[in-house]
Amino acid sequence: MKKFLLALGLISALVIAGCQSDDGKDKEEKASEENASDSDVKLVLLDEQANFTSTFSQFQQPINAYQATIGDEEVTPEDRAAAADEALVAAKNAQTELDNYKPSADLPDDVKDSYTKALTMLKDYYSEVASAIEANADAADFTSAQAKWDEYQSAIGTLYENSDLLAPNMADALS
Known part of the structure; x- marks a missing residue:
């Protein structure tokens, strides 16, 4: 009987040790998957930024x-008026492009x-830019547009920071 209890105790100890070992592997696998997933999100966000800036810099430059x-x-x-016309067209085209722009699936x-x-905040910025130019093409007041830009920059910065990336300076990226 003592041999039976001793054998049962050893078997129980081995089973428990084996289960704990499996739990450790599961935790390691989950952690590895989460790191891979975080890494994937970072790569997709960086690709998204590259695609976005290549699409929208043509609107921001004018x-x-x-x-x-x-x-x-x-x-x-005359040169200022021509630049205002180009900027107005660019702001309106940017709004249209933003209506059709979808982030990566x-x-x-x-x-x-x-x-x-x-x-959406960026679209509001372009709307404010267009309104400012239409109101006074000689000396447009971009105060309201700048406030919208700052909201956009803050939102995009938070998004990147939450993904453990450096917040991009979108003014520089789109220039």
């Missing part, structure tokens, strides 16, 4: 060029939702 003409005494009124839903909300 707006930046027009803003540079405001207050520059060396720019003729490979992003997790929560990240995709945050990205979409940030894009």
